[in-house]
Amino acid sequence: MGIENLIKIDKKREEPLYMQIYIQIKDMVEKGIIKEGTKLPTIRRLSKLLGVNTVTVVNAYHMLEKKGIAYSIVGSGTYIGAVNYKFDLSGDVEPEIVDSISRPIGSRYINFASSNPSHELFPVREFKEIFAEVLDRDGGMAFTYQESMGYRPLRESLSRLLAKDGISTDPRKILIISGAQQGLDIISKVLVGQGDNILVERPTYTGAIAVFKSRNANIIDIPVTNEGIDIKRLEEIxxxxxxxxFYLMPMFQNPTGVRYSDEIKSRIMKLSREYGFFIVEDDFVSDIYYDSRPTPIWDYSHADNVIFIKSFSKVFMPGLRLAFMVLPDMLLESIQAAKYSSDIATSGFFQRSLQLFLDKGLWDKHTEMLRHVYKARRDFMAECLNNIKNTGITFKIPDGGLNFWLTLPISLNDREIYEAALKEKVIVAPGSFFYLNNPEHNHLRLGFASTNEDEIEGGINIIRDILLALRNENYIQTEPLL
Amino acid sequence: MGIENLIKIDKKREEPLYMQIYIQIKDMVEKGIIKEGTKLPTIRRLSKLLGVNTVTVVNAYHMLEKKGIAYSIVGSGTYIGAVNYKFDLSGDVEPEIVDSISRPIGSRYINFASSNPSHELFPVREFKEIFAEVLDRDGGMAFTYQESMGYRPLRESLSRLLAKDGISTDPRKILIISGAQQGLDIISKVLVGQGDNILVERPTYTGAIAVFKSRNANIIDIPVTNEGIDIKRLEEIxxxxxxxxFYLMPMFQNPTGVRYSDEIKSRIMKLSREYGFFIVEDDFVSDIYYDSRPTPIWDYSHADNVIFIKSFSKVFMPGLRLAFMVLPDMLLESIQAAKYSSDIATSGFFQRSLQLFLDKGLWDKHTEMLRHVYKARRDFMAECLNNIKNTGITFKIPDGGLNFWLTLPISLNDREIYEAALKEKVIVAPGSFFYLNNPEHNHLRLGFASTNEDEIEGGINIIRDILLALRNENYIQTEPLL
Structure with missing residues (x-):
């Protein structure tokens, strides 16, 4: 049955006839009754069928075009277009992969895809006491709006925390945000416009790509090598x-785990001054080092073109939605305004609680404990992976962070492995997930943050079986062609 | 001393000479040593002074232009431009007014400008218990990432809460957000692009204007009358x-306090269907009614072009940063993606706590108490204002919300009164603050949420004295001209 038979008009109604036609077609498109690409009846045919003037149908179709619901091709007719309410979250990634990767830990799955910390390690007991202490001390004030820049005592504590790691900054330049993702969103609002050229690492964090895309930027990626990015390529670009x-993660890069060399960092800074671009340094995991603490790209007391973002989600508790940025003077005012327009301010209650946690010295104790626990897991996973080297995988043991970046033998495809593993209730992150475009399909990211030793051992063995089976299968499949 | 004498070049350094010149000028601009509009030395003069080739200076100036730091006027020279890192928070408002309006309650000021609830009324004791209960029940899970749409049991509780007010919706269509401001930001990311025509009320909430401006929309305002907006004007537009x-607050509009008539609401809905525009209904204070509960613009179980935002900040506790939206099906996926890219998810811990608060029946008790307390304050403020009618002010007693919207006698200016009151440690919100453009200067918004009876009485008396003094002054000043 054609569309024309579904449209009913009522000449007694006050609503103009062309509106009645327009609304009914629009409704059918939105409900999926009419699909993209459908050709609408000719004007003559519809006007005859409905018993209305041709001008009425012309007006209805014109309205559909004006609203972006239909388009016309001269000499051919009017067609239904794609309704344009899209928000492009990331490049090539199917939503079901995102879903499965973020499947809650603690379910029946062994989750190597998540790089979120084990919730058993959260300092819940300490925070329960701290919450009570904040409420007893501040009462209802703890739930008022916080100033946009953040709770001043927390900013002072954070400045002292940075100083201990040799980073000197001024609390005045610190802006508290609701997680690192919000930091990227706010920076983009101020600095990134239509067609601006934005650099990212290849591979990189997909949440950053999504934000820059949403500002219609032109994104360019630079390969990450063992020492950091390819500087020659940077100079060419x-x-x-x-x-x-330039958005980068020089301290244990995500997903590769690469730690930038001092040489590469200083050359990037020099080029950023010469060519006049901003650097956004994302520090999401520098507290989890197994050798020595990595250093940031620049001393933030001087840099006037570097924004430093430090997140507490990976190391601490994602649910607090707390992070902070250190900003250059020239951007302070505008980024504060952009923060205000994004969500007014970050929860003051959590800010007061984190401040108390830092000031009681609990942060240092907590991160020390985490390094200890995660180092044991890293070592165990390295052992398990070493035992399955006969599958052809290669990897470097990361000296920080919560992931291994595996390289697969060339005959294997990350998506195939992802799907086979999912069937066995093991979740891995396909490496291709982390590419802006032309993804490489010979990597897996395996995280140990959300898994215990039993799960690591069991999961790696399942992956071994899959890798061996797929290699055999591919071998058999391709044999006849040799 | 001219700029040329501040530039030092070093031919032995590896850095190209033009870069050395470029960087030094750029630095001086950013540090404010060179101001906007300054004319740079001529190319010939600078090259001679520095002993470099003219091409070197040309290259340096070209770089400054490329980076938006300088511009050239043919036949005149090269000038320093305004460095373009602005984020326009609002229309006509000076930052110091925003600052003073948001001055914390509890300071030495009587704050009629704030419409934030008194922190003494927050259910702190109840929340302390609920926090402990959530932590005992959920442990570390309470601090993991929450799914982007929000904690499912909370969405179900909210759906039941709406049902009690006669609004039927599906928990599936509810998205939890970090405050209403974030809701506007997310909606804009999906629906508002460069040059799109966006309607707002006149006067309106400035945070909404800021968001639409940041998307480079074309904003049009429609006057609010006693019954809602001017429908004739809407049809013309x-x-x-x-x-x-169309962004609007039909249940106790901010700042006017107007409650839309049913007639106006149904005509807006009808027009929105006919002309095909989205409606964003902002409900920030509907629980604070003194007569009968206002009804939203539409039954959300049917509307496919209406987004409903309900904030808990005004009625409850701003520091929780919790609000929610009810979305039409066609926007669910894209708005969820935009939420994810904004801050991944809203704090799960607060979501779990609010859910428990709702399910224990504490919300109903709390809002009933608030209506009781605020009604008494409203009545007291009405009495005080009635006592100073000799100043020439007029107003309607609001039947909901937390503000009075005063109209001043025509000879008085809201900014003048704002400044005079501030000197007396009384803060009022100048009405002009709430206009997109061509502000009216004969209104004040006086809120009673953050003040007790003593403060209301004292503050209103101070305002009376100011009004009378300014009227006298203006009278005397203008007399010679008569």
Whole structure:
């Protein structure tokens, strides 16, 4: 049955006839009754069928076009277009992969895809006491709006925390945000516009790509090597393009785990001054080091083109939604305004609680404990992976962070392994997930943050079986072609 | 001393000479040593002074232009421009007014500008118990990432809460957000683009204006009358412009306190269907009614073009940063993605706590108490204002919300009164604050949420004295001209 038979008009109603036609077609499109690409009846045919003037149908179709619901091709007719309410979250990634990767830990799955910390390690007992202490001390004030820049005592405590790691900054330059993702969103609102050239690492964090895309930026990626990014490639890009901003994770890069060399960091800083671009340094896991603490790209007391973002989600508790940025003076005012327009302010109650946690010295104790626990897990996972090297995988043992970055033998495909593992209730992150475009399909990211030793051992063995089976299968499949 | 004497170049350094010049000028601009509009030395003059080739200076100036730091006028020279890192928070408002309006309650000031609830009324004791209960029940799970749409049991409780007020909706369509401001930001990311026509009320909430401006929308305002907006004007605008979205507060409008009539609401809905625009209904204070509960613009079980935002900040505790939206099906996926890219998810811990608060029946008890307390304050403020009618002010007693909207005699200016009151440690919100453009200067918004009876009486008396003094002054000043 054609569309024309579904449209009913009522000449007695006050609503103009063309509106009645427009609304009914629009409704059918939104409900999926009419699909994208459908050709609408000709004007003559519809006007005859409905018993209305051709001008009425012309007006209805015109309205559909004006609203972006239909388009016309001269000499051919009017067609239903794709309704344009899309928000592109990431490049090539199917939603079901995102879903499965973020499947809650503690379910029947062994989750190597998550790089979120084990909730058993959260300092719940300490926070229960701290919450009570904040409420006894501040009462209802703890639940009022916090000033946009953040709770001043927390900003002072954070400044002292940074100082202990040799980073000197001024509490005045610290902005408290609701997680690192919000930091990227706010920075983009101020610095990134239509067509701006933005640099990212290859591979990189997909949440950053999503934000830059939502500002219609032109995103360019630079390969990450063992020492950091490929500096030659950076210089080439800088000569060709006017770059606005470079987003990078020099301290244990995500997903590769690479720690930038001092040489690479200082060359990036030098180039950023020469070519005049902003650097956004994302520190999401520097507290989890197994050798020595990595150093940030710059001393933040001086840099006027570097924004430092430190998240507490990976190391601490994601549910607090707390992070902070250190900002150059020239951006302070505008980024504060952008923060205000994003969510007014971050929860003051959590800010007061974190401040107390820091000031009681609990942060240092907690991160020390985490390093101890995660180092044992890293070592155990390295052992398990070493035992399955006969599958052809290669990897470097990370000296920080919560992930291994595996390289697969060339005959294997990360998505195939992801799917086979999922059937066995093991979740891995396909490496291709982390690429802006033309993804490489020979990597897996395996995280040990959300798994215990039993799960690591069991999960790696399942992966071994899958890798061996797939290699055999591919071997058999391709044999006839040799 | 001219700029040219501050530039030092070093031919032995590896850095190209033009870069050395560029960086030093850029630094001086950013540090404020060179101001906007400054003319740079001529190319010939600078090259001679520095002993470099003219091409070197040309390259340096070209770089400054490329980076938006300088611009050239043919035949005149090169000038320093305004460095373009602005984020426009609102229209006409000076930052110091925003600062003073948001000055913390509890300071030495009587704050009529704030419409934030008194922190003494927050259910702190109840929440302390609920926090402990959530932590005992959920442990570390309470601090993991929450799913982007929100904690499912909370969404179910909210759906039941709405049902009691006669609004039927599906928990599936509810998205938990970090405050209403974030809701507006997320909606804008999906629906508002460069040049889109957006309708707002006149006057309106400035946070909404800031968000739409940040998306480079074309904002159009419609006057609010005693019954709601001016429908004739709406129809005129709809005939002339293709409207994307209408943002409004039909239940106790901010700042006017107007409650829309049923007639106006149904005509707006009808027009929104006919002309195909989205409606964003902001419900920030409907629980604080003194007569009968206001009804929303539409039954959300049916509307496919209406987004409902309900905030808990005004009625409950702003520091929780909790609100929610009811979304039409066609926008669910894209708005969820935009939420994810904004801050991944709202704090799960607060969501779990609010859910428990609702399910224990504490919300109903709390809002009933608030209506009782605020009604008494409203009545007291009405009495005080009635006593100073000799100043020439007029107002309607609001039947909901936390503000009076005063109209001043025509000879008085809201900014003048704001400044005079501030000197006396009384803060009022100048009405002009709430206008998109061409502000009216004959209104004040006086809130009673953050003040007790003593403060109300004292503050209103101070305002009376100011009004009378200014009227006299203006009278005397203008007399010679008569």
């Amino acid at each position: 800088l000569r060709k393009h006017n770059i606005k901003l | 709809l005939r002339k412009h293709n409207i994307k979205l």
